[in-house]
Amino acid sequence: YALALPFLYWCLDKALATELLTLLAASNYLNGLLKALCKLPRPFWFLEQLALSHERSYGLPSGHSMNATSILGYLAYRAPTLVRSRHARTAIRYAAVAVIFLISLSRLVLGMHFVEDIVSGWLLGLLLILGYARWRPAIGKWLASRSLVLHIALAVGVSLFVLSSYRFALTLPGGTPTAQAAQYQAIAQDAARQGASSSAGMILGMWIGVVAESRWVRFRVDGTVRQKAARYLFGLVGAGIVYAGLAALLPQGNDAIGTFSRVLQPAVLLLWVTWLWPLLFVRLGLAQAYPKQ
Numbered sequence: 516y517a518l519a520l521p522f523l524y525w526c527l528d529k530a531l532a533t534e535l536l537t538l539l540a541a542s543n544y545l546n547g548l549l550k551a552l553c554k555l556p557r558p559f560w561f562l563e564q565l566a567l568s569h570e571r572s573y574g575l576p577s578g579h580s581m582n583a584t585s586i587l588g589y590l591a592y593r594a595p596t597l598v599r600s601r602h603a604r605t606a607i608r609y610a611a612v613a614v615i616f617l618i619s620l621s622r623l624v625l626g627m628h629f630v631e632d633i634v635s636g637w638l639l640g641l642l643l644i645l646g647y648a649r650w651r652p653a654i655g656k657w658l659a660s661r662s663l664v665l666h667i668a669l670a671v672g673v674s675l676f677v678l679s680s681y682r683f684a685l686t687l688p689g690g691t692p693t694a695q696a697a698q699y700q701a702i703a704q705d706a707a708r709q710g711a712s713s714s715a716g717m718i719l720g721m722w723i724g725v726v727a728e729s730r731w732v733r734f735r736v737d738g739t740v741r742q743k744a745a746r747y748l749f750g751l752v753g754a755g756i757v758y759a760g761l762a763a764l765l766p767q768g769n770d771a772i773g774t775f776s777r778v779l780q781p782a783v784l785l786l787w788v789t790w791l792w793p794l795l796f797v798r799l800g801l802a803q804a805y806p807k808q
Contacts, residue, residue: 521788525750526743529736533725535586540717542585542643544677546578547710551684559626560699570627571706577628577636580619584640587611592644663726670722674715681711708769712777719778720785728790733805734797742801750792757787
């Protein structure tokens with residue numbers, strides 16, 4: 516997603532990329548919140564030899580299967596609006612199902628999940644698509660007429676809600692109180708706190724960035740192959756510099772300052788992707804802008 520969504524946003528279809536970013540942010544949040552509520556183990560918590568990879572978070576639901584279902588499932592749902600050919604639409608749908616299945620199967624083979632973790636990820640991803648498709652038109656229409664100040668206030672409010680809901684979920688009882696699982700509990704709780712910060716920062720940066728771009732930049736995704744290649748390559752380099760620079764400069768830890776730092780890092784990164792880099796590449800002549808309405 517880190518490579519594909521910026522390319523889609525900068526070079527192919529800004530509106531579709533914004534929808535997929537929104538779904539990814541919602542999926543990440545709901546998945547992490549449910550992990551924190553359920554506090555269920557992974558297979559390798561009981562038998563370390565099963566682990567062919569490594570994860571620090573709780574097990575149910577599977578984040579990989581839920582994210583894949585949300586993103587690829589939505590692409591399959593949107594296929595009729597993306598391509599005209601009936602055969603191409605069918606190919607997109609079969610490809611989406613195949614990739615979702617292979618991603619999910621890999622999590623089982625790597626010893627990261629039980630079958631119920633995978634199935635719950637599928638079901639939750641499908642529910643997220645249905646909810647998004649049902650409510651997006653009405654909510655999008657309402658948000659389009661709101662002021663930038665209100666958008667910023669809403670983004671900050673939702674981000675604070677994300678942090679507080681994770682914190683509350685971690686205080687509730689749950690999990691598997693066995694000797695084998697106990698040693699992973701502290702690690703998983705720390706991962707949940709970090710996941711909360713990442714989700715809050717992603718929502719904050721993406722929300723403000725998308726709104727700011729739509730009002731002050733309005734870049735066009737068309738252009739020559741050379742222009743698109745420059746947007747993508749220089750944009751990724753810039754994103755890497757932003758991410759690494761913030762990681763080196765910002766303090767870490769589980770206190771309030773550390774939490775703020777973990778929120779700020781993805782927020783600034785998403786601001787770069789959705790607003791600051793588009794502003795720069797319009798100024799540099801790598802894209803044209805739509806006239807202000």
